[in-house]
Amino acid sequence: MDTAELDAYLRRLGAEQPARPTADVLRELHLRHLRTVPFENLSIHLGEEIVLEEKRLLAKVVGECRGGFCFELNGLFGALLVALGFDVTLLAARVYGDEESLGIPYDHLALRVRTVDGGDWLADVGFGANSHYPLEFGERGEQTDPGGTFRVAEVGRESGGREFGDLDVFRDGKPQYRMEVRPRALGDFVAGSWWHSTSPASHFTQSLVCSRVAEGGGRITLSGRxxxxTSADGDREVTELATDGEVLAVYRERFGMELGRVPEMGEGSGGR
Known part of the structure; x- marks a missing residue:
């Protein structure tokens, strides 16, 4: 990521160039990312190719003011953090589904981030409704966050861990994903991205979603029409949009995205 690309990414987030890669800077960037860059799977339903390469992700997220799903968002956020001097490790995870079953390998991408002031953090801007701030990686007690109460727990082989050191991430007592601690590269997640973009069994091919954290701490979500x-207190206001014009206006006004047409279910795959 060159200087011009770094500056453009920071402008997208409304952030200044930080002096040092500290925990406070990470917290600010994490929240700004969740408020600015939506979690969305629209490429799958617009027939757009999803390519896990830094330049292509920059063109989409920064150049086109789009969002993406975990591989794109955390992959690019990790590259931003590296460019700012953070020590970043990409981690593979498997997401818990119904009846607490685990998804495919390379189901999710999360970030382990170390800061110059001694912090060790789990950062994740690509899991939809999740923590607003990074979680302390080594903390095993409950961690209170505007997004809920979180806990990172060790998993042994006797509990299904692939090796000692696997970690389960809980939100409000419910397991969210199981994470390996072995370092990975962005290219390792290509197969998982392809599966989620093409498989009829993937929830991403079965749904349309665009969501971000609102300024007041709530959430704004467009699912189809x-x-x-949702307010920070949990109050929900639901509106059914009748026309394509209304849908495109919400993408533009609520998410900052200019789409040429409304994405529709079953229009094709954005898989690589």
Whole structure:
């Protein structure tokens, strides 16, 4: 990521160039990312190719003011943090589904981030409704966050861990994903991205979603033609959008995205 690309990314987030890669800077960037760059799977339903390469992700997220799903968002956020001097490790995870079953290998991408002031953090801007701030990687007690109460727990082989050191991430007592601690490269996640973009069994091919954290701490979500605005207190306002014009206006006004047409289910795959 060159200087011009770094500056453009920071402008997208409304952030200044930080003096040092500290924990406070990481927290600020994490929250700004969640508020600015939506979690969305629209490429899958617009027939757009999803390519896990830094330049292509920059063109999409920064150049086109789009969002993406975990591989794109955390992959690019990790590259931004590296450019700012953070020590970043990409980690593979498997997401918990119904009845607490685990998804495919390379199901999710999360970040382990070390800061110059001694912090060791789990950063994740690509899991939809999740923590607003990074979680302390080594803390095993409950961690309170505007997004809920989180806990990072060790998993042994006797509990299904692939090796000692696997970690389960819980939100409000419910397991979210199981994470390996072995370092990975962005290219390792290509198969997982392809599966989620093409498989009929993937929830991403079965749904349309665009969501971000609102300024007041709530959430704004557009699922197909249903707009849901949730306050920080949990109050929900649901609006059904009748026309394509209304849908495109919400993408533009609520998410800052200019789409040429409304994405529709079953229009094709953006898999690589």
């Amino acid at each position: 249903t707009l849901t605005v």
